[in-house]
Amino acid sequence: MKHLISVRDLTKDSAVALLDSAQQLSQVNQRTVKSLPALRGKTVVNLFYENSTRTRISFEIAAKRLSADVINFDAQASSTSKGESLKDTAQTLEALGAAAIIVRHPMSGAAHALANRGWVSASIINAGDGRHEHPTQALLDALTIRQLKFSGSDLTGVKVLIVGDLEHSRVARSNILLLSLLGAAVSVAGPAELVPEGIAAMGAKVYKSFDEALAEQPDVVMMLRVQLERMQKNEAFTTRDYIKNWSLDQTRLAQLGKETVIMHPGPMNRGLEISNQAANDPRSAVLRQVENGLAVRMAVLHRVLSGEVTN
Amino acid sequence: MIILKNLTLSDGSIQDIRIDAGQIVEIGRIADSGTDCTDLIGLAGFVDPHTHLREPGFEASETVLSGSKAAAAGGYTAICAMANTEPVADNSTVIERVYDLGIEAGLCFVQPIGAVTKGLKGLELANIQDMSRSRAKVAMFSDDGMCVHDENLMRQALLEVKKFGGVVAQHAQEPSLTIGAQMNQGAVATELGLTGWPAIAEEQIIARDAQLAEETGSRLHICHLTTGGGVEVVRWAKAKGIQITAEVTPHHLLLTEDLVRTYDPVYKVNPPLRTTDDNRALLAGLVDGTIDMLGTDHAPHSGEKKDCEWENAAFGMIGLESAASILHQVLIQSGAGDWTLFENIISKRPSKLTGLNNHGSIKVGAQANITLFNPHERIGVAEMNQSKSSNNPYLGLEFIGRVQHTIYQGQFTMIDQSVRDQK
Amino acid sequence: MSNRAVLDGPDILRALRRISHEILEANEGPENLVILGIPTRGVELAKRIVEILEAIEPNQIIEFGILDITMYRDDLVNAEREILETSLPISGIDNKVVVLVDDVLFSGRTVRAALDALTGYGRPKQVKLAVLVDRGHRELPIRPDFVGKNLPTSVSERVSVQLLGSDGIDQVVISG
Numbered sequence: 001m002k003h004l005i006s007v008r009d010l011t012k013d014s015a016v017a018l019l020d021s022a023q024q025l026s027q028v029n030q031r032t033v034k035s036l037p038a039l040r041g042k043t044v045v046n047l048f049y050e051n052s053t054r055t056r057i058s059f060e061i062a063a064k065r066l067s068a069d070v071i072n073f074d075a076q077a078s079s080t081s082k083g084e085s086l087k088d089t090a091q092t093l094e095a096l097g098a099a100a101i102i103v104r105h106p107m108s109g110a111a112h113a114l115a116n117r118g119w120v121s122a123s124i125i126n127a128g129d130g131r132h133e134h135p136t137q138a139l140l141d142a143l144t145i146r147q148l149k150f151s152g153s154d155l156t157g158v159k160v161l162i163v164g165d166l167e168h169s170r171v172a173r174s175n176i177l178l179l180s181l182l183g184a185a186v187s188v189a190g191p192a193e194l195v196p197e198g199i200a201a202m203g204a205k206v207y208k209s210f211d212e213a214l215a216e217q218p219d220v221v222m223m224l225r226v227q228l229e230r231m232q233k234n235e236a237f238t239t240r241d242y243i244k245n246w247s248l249d250q251t252r253l254a255q256l257g258k259e260t261v262i263m264h265p266g267p268m269n270r271g272l273e274i275s276n277q278a279a280n281d282p283r284s285a286v287l288r289q290v291e292n293g294l295a296v297r298m299a300v301l302h303r304v305l306s307g308e309v310t311n
Numbered sequence: 312m313i314i315l316k317n318l319t320l321s322d323g324s325i326q327d328i329r330i331d332a333g334q335i336v337e338i339g340r341i342a343d344s345g346t347d348c349t350d351l352i353g354l355a356g357f358v359d360p361h362t363h364l365r366e367p368g369f370e371a372s373e374t375v376l377s378g379s380k381a382a383a384a385g386g387y388t389a390i391c392a393m394a395n396t397e398p399v400a401d402n403s404t405v406i407e408r409v410y411d412l413g414i415e416a417g418l419c420f421v422q423p424i425g426a427v428t429k430g431l432k433g434l435e436l437a438n439i440q441d442m443s444r445s446r447a448k449v450a451m452f453s454d455d456g457m458c459v460h461d462e463n464l465m466r467q468a469l470l471e472v473k474k475f476g477g478v479v480a481q482h483a484q485e486p487s488l489t490i491g492a493q494m495n496q497g498a499v500a501t502e503l504g505l506t507g508w509p510a511i512a513e514e515q516i517i518a519r520d521a522q523l524a525e526e527t528g529s530r531l532h533i534c535h536l537t538t539g540g541g542v543e544v545v546r547w548a549k550a551k552g553i554q555i556t557a558e559v560t561p562h563h564l565l566l567t568e569d570l571v572r573t574y575d576p577v578y579k580v581n582p583p584l585r586t587t588d589d590n591r592a593l594l595a596g597l598v599d600g601t602i603d604m605l606g607t608d609h610a611p612h613s614g615e616k617k618d619c620e621w622e623n624a625a626f627g628m629i630g631l632e633s634a635a636s637i638l639h640q641v642l643i644q645s646g647a648g649d650w651t652l653f654e655n656i657i658s659k660r661p662s663k664l665t666g667l668n669n670h671g672s673i674k675v676g677a678q679a680n681i682t683l684f685n686p687h688e689r690i691g692v693a694e695m696n697q698s699k700s701s702n703n704p705y706l707g708l709e710f711i712g713r714v715q716h717t718i719y720q721g722q723f724t725m726i727d728q729s730v731r732d733q734k
Numbered sequence: 735m736s737n738r739a740v741l742d743g744p745d746i747l748r749a750l751r752r753i754s755h756e757i758l759e760a761n762e763g764p765e766n767l768v769i770l771g772i773p774t775r776g777v778e779l780a781k782r783i784v785e786i787l788e789a790i791e792p793n794q795i796i797e798f799g800i801l802d803i804t805m806y807r808d809d810l811v812n813a814e815r816e817i818l819e820t821s822l823p824i825s826g827i828d829n830k831v832v833v834l835v836d837d838v839l840f841s842g843r844t845v846r847a848a849l850d851a852l853t854g855y856g857r858p859k860q861v862k863l864a865v866l867v868d869r870g871h872r873e874l875p876i877r878p879d880f881v882g883k884n885l886p887t888s889v890s891e892r893v894s895v896q897l898l899g900s901d902g903i904d905q906v907v908i909s910g
Contacts (some may be wrong), residue, residue, distance in 0.1 A: 021817035024802065033854040036805040066805070085619055107622040108504035109574035116573070117618065130622070131504030170504060197507070198498025299817065302805065 001303050003115040003124045006133045007177035015181060016153045018299050019143050025302075026143075026295035028065060038302055039068035045098040046072045047089065048127070049105045054266060055127050055137075058290070059102050062297035071098070086110060087119045094120045100305055101125070108132035123304040131168050137265055138174035140296040141222065142182055144289050148261050149219050156183035161213050162204070164224030164246060164273055165231075167194040171265045172224055176204045189213040190224075191246060193236065210246055214255050221256065222263040223248050223274045239272065248278040261285050313721065314345025318353035318683060320673065321650035328353065330679040333721035338675055348683055351715050354654045356388025356680030357635060358661040358670050360480070360558055361455070361534055361606030363627070364390075364421070366412060367405065368397025373611035373699050375412035375421060378631070381609070381697040382419045383724035383731070385631040386682035386714035389662065389670045390419055390609075394426035395456045401426035401437035403445035410447035418724045418731070420680075422665055425449040427468045427479060431457045436464060439471040451665045453480035455534055456581075458516060460486050465520060469529035478530040478556075478664060481520050483541070484582060488512035493622060495568040495583045503571060505621065508583050510538040517541050521548035521555055532664060533557040535608050537582040539592030546601045556664055558606035559593050561630055561637035562704060570704070576617045576624030577704050580610070597656060598647050604660040607634045611700030628704045632695035635684060636710035643686065644711065658682075679721040686712045697730055736909065741883060743904035746866065746897075749882030750779065753864050754786040756880050760862070761831055764794040768830045768858075770801045772848055773818045775837035778899045779866055783835060797823040801834070806847035822855055832858040833880075837895035839865040842874035867906055869893050 001014065010018070028034055044063040046056050056072065063070045075089060084092075086105070093101060100123040103111045108130030115124040128134040142155065149158050160179050166172045166188055180186050180203035188199060189207040200206050207213035214221075231237040243249065248262065253275065256262070262274075262284040270276050278284065313330040320326055327345070329337035359382065365373035373381075375392070382390045392409055394400035400409060406423045413421025425442035429435050431454045442449040452472060459465045459481060468479050489512045494500050496507025517533055521544065524531035536542060536557045548555045562580060567587055570578040578584060596602040610627025617624050638657060642648040648656075662671030669678040690713035692705050717725040724731050741749070761767055764787060771780030777800050787796045802818040823830075834848050845863060852861065864880035869887045883906070887893060891910035898904050 017816060024817045024819055025805075027820070028854075031854055036854070037850060038805040038807070085615075085623075087618060105620070107620045109621040112574040113620050117575075129504070132502075133504070173502065173504065196501040197496060198501045201498040202502055302817065 004135050004300055004304060005111050005115050005124065005126045007135050007138055007174050007181065010178070010181065012154065012181055015139070015142070015178060018139060018296070018303060019146060020153070021299035021303070022139070022143050022292065022295040025298045026292060028298075029291065029294065035065050035067055037067045039063065039066040039305060042068045042099045042305060043097045044068045044070050044100045044102065044301065045093045046070065047075060047093065047101050047103045048073070049075050049103075049110070050128070052104055052128065054290075055104060058293045059127060059297050062294050063301055065294070065298055066301060068301070086114065087117070090114055090120045090122075094122050098122050100301065102127050104128045106130055125300060125304060128170055131170055131173070133174045134170040135174050135178070136293070136297055136300055137171050138178040139300070140289055140293040141175055141263060141265075142178055143292045143296055144263065144285050145179070145184070145220055145261065147288070147292075148285060154182040155179060158184040158220065159216065159218045160184050160186050160220040160222060161216075161218035162186065162188045162222045162224065163210055163213070163248070164190050165194045165226055166190045166199055166224070167196045168227055168230055169224050173202065175222065176202045180204070187213055187216070187218070191242070193234075210252065214252060217257060218260065220261045220263060221248065225265060225267065226269055226273045228269065243272060247273055247275060249275045250277050253278045253281060256283065263289060266290065313679075313718065313723070314341055314343055315348045315353065315681070315683070316341070316345045318348035318351050320353050321654040323650070326353070328673070328681070330718065330721045333679055335673065335675055335677050335679045338673070346716070350687065351683040351685055352650055353673065354650070354682050354684060355658040355672050356670055356682050356717065356719060357386045357657045358667060359387050359390040359607050359609070359631065359634070360451070360532070360604060360661040360664055362390040362392055362609045362631065363395065363611065364392045364409070365611055366396065367408065371613045371699070375409060376416040377697065377699045378609070378611070379413065379416040379418035379421065380730050381629070381631040383717050383719070384695070384697045384714065385633070386635050386684065386717050386725075387631060388419050388680035388682065388717065388719040388724075389422060389667050390631070391422045391424050391451060391665055393453060393455045394424050395431055399426050399430050400424070401429050401431070403441050406442050406445050406447045406449055419719050420667065420670070422667060423447050423449060424455070424480065425452045427452045427454045427459050428464060433457060433459060433461060433464065436467055436471065439468070439477075440474070443475050443477060450475070450477040451480055451532065452477060453482065453534065455480065455482045458482050458484040458486060460516070462519065462523070466523050466527060469523055469527040469531065473527060473529040476530075478532050480532040480534050481516065482534050483513045483516035483520070485512040485516050492583070493579070494571045495585045497568070497586070499568050499571060503574070505571070510540050510585075513538050513582060514540040514544050517544045517548075521545075521553050524555060525551065525553045530554045531556075535560050535563065535582055535606060536593065536596070536602055537563045537585050537589060539589050542592050542596035542601055546596070549601060556603045556660070557601065558604045558661075559597060559602045560606055560608045561634045562628060564590060564593055564597070564641045565637050566704060574621045576619065576621050577628065577702050577706070579621060579624050579626055580628050581626035594641055594647060597642070598652070603656070604664065605634060605638055605656050606661070607631050609698075611698050612702050613700060617702050628702050629698050629700055632697060633703070633705055633710065635682075635714055636690055636712050639684070639686060639712035640710055679718055681718040682714060683716040684712065685715040688713050737907050739905045739907050740885060741906035746882070746904045746906070749866060750782050751786055753880040753882060754783050754790065757783070757833055757862075757864065758787065758790065760879065764791040764796060766831050766859070768797045768799060768823055768827055768832045770799045770832055770834050772834060772836045772844060773800060773802055774900065775895050775897055776835045778897045779837060780835040783864070797825070797830070799823055801848055801851055803844060803847040803851050806850045808843065808847070826856050827852065827858045828856040829859045831860045831862065833862045833864050835864045837866050838893050839863070839868045839878050840871055840893075842872045842876035845876050846874050866895055867893055
């Protein structure tokens, strides 16, 4: 596997293999010596066109645990008419020796362009492109669900409900694709204006209300972050209505099963999409998600940099 | 003098044609020898109602000369150049400049299209009368690239062109429904995380403008129809007797939104590639006459405007050199239509649209604008190289059927698949 | 390409018995031993050695583990490798006598990686190396403590160890 751009790049087998690798690597966290020499001498660049301290740090620690040299490059998204183009920036980074470029970009398809347009030969890892995908987030979510809900290798039969702003969520898109690839039954619910046309075609059952979806007793409830800066541009959006209809509040929390897992990709808006009680609930897997993020990103980095299978 | 031997006309008859002093002087059986055209289809020279030549302003992408070469290679003897140059063709000075450059190139007739509004800004009408009286005798006006979305302005424009029997060519796209739009709205756009361009934004403007055309009694042309719903609206308007015509591009007949999955901006075009169902509806509309003609919307862009992220890339694809081969594939090879319809779509009707009376028919006494199409030979993208730009979406495809010779004003502009140099 | 079997099932069994006895002798008994298999074939060999040791010393439980070295290799670009399980005795490896078990000793790079990996888990009192086949051609200063069979080979030849658990047959084959 040269790049990881989209969940569509994975087969069920290769996804399971990545989860297995990540599971092994997650144990490194418990050791006194936490670093592995696998990527010694390799340079990995975090090319971030959007602020995301969490994801960047997660990738940075993952790369350092594997003994890679890490460079953080905070870029401003620029159009071709002003500033340096993505192509030129990437070629510059490669000329400086980058073996892998981890890219976060506000435009859908930016990572795909880096990987496929012949601009660079480095491995490209998509750390979130516009509203398109965020594959390592989906992998860490899948690993978390597998650890908590399932003893097998895939997620056959697990019922996952994803709630919130589906329109703008790359986390939702990657999760719908990956979790259903792994055999989970994925459903989604969100305000009508934030449920994009055709999302069912990606493999999710669409519910019109949170409560209706909860009545189906999901094993996992994944709350999406409300992107307030985006919402405030929408005149129809009011925080009060959102909380009333779409927040995992105390009442809804009480309806969850004893073993239901609560997930959130972070950072959380406590009191908005997720109540304080839900965030603090013992069923919340939020910190486990963060921890698994590290292991998943180690596994992905190792996989994309360890060459093709030769027969 | 040129003598063409044994060519097959669109009615199926096999004829010889004698051309002298730029005119067709004889059609029938001619004893003298000449260029053998056995198995070639002789059609009235192609006319493109919708080309972007980029000169003045963007000469790195295309010039009138390079665009004329691409036209000759594609079998075109007349092309209508859209107004979105820099400066905009919203006055007779720019119009006549483009017109003269066309004559200078001498490879096809270049008919400039005038802008409807000043600077294509959609705020204030351009001096339409002035352009119609210019040497280029502009009859068609369009803000193509932008929609004339203000109802009152559109109505005024229709009234203005009515005074001299002109036509307004509308780029049907309601702007408020397509803010930031990147591709066809639907499941593919959702998965790719790209902002959708809904069909309703096209259909609604067509319906509105058809009503305005009816009310003003003026002529309306719809550029690049892309949706099945749009075809329905045009069908309805025609049934009501409204003076409306419509064009479709080769790429909207052949390509679909699935290509956007590659995020390769070579497939980024406005209006966007749609679905297979739309392809079918457009072809059906073309066959039943709802859609009158083919317009290439040839839109050259220099490399850097396409070699970037999808959302940063420019809209548009080139198409002059591939248009006839694609029409051959979707219309003739599929069995949907015959050569008479082919000729109507690619020559007769577009020449009528803009009053290009020297084009559109092969008859004695007419200017000799003739395209000889070879329906058996193959053509690939590598051979389509006359344009200065290479944003050609048909990469990797091969078509059966290509232009063999193009004759403009009685001279070969392309002979045996090779374009003549500037005269 | 020719294939020839150089060890068969009974040969392998005898070799493992001898190695087991030698381990006990060198260690002066079964105490404090950890037998660590290097995936993939080394794991099965380590398990068999543990079984033999426990048969010889019925009152003693011999500690067993798996040491995956994927992340410690220095030939990253050659192949895409799965990261396999590492499992060590709960009591760890500090101050134990660790016997690394692998199927074939060749360049020595695998063992180098294994030694590197061990440092991440603790500080053994002693590390020893047991291999079923030593085929020579070392690229590093590494030598085995316990060898099933020394096999002189040319560099271009391939030595493959096949075991019941993974291959359905016990044999060592040279091809090339």
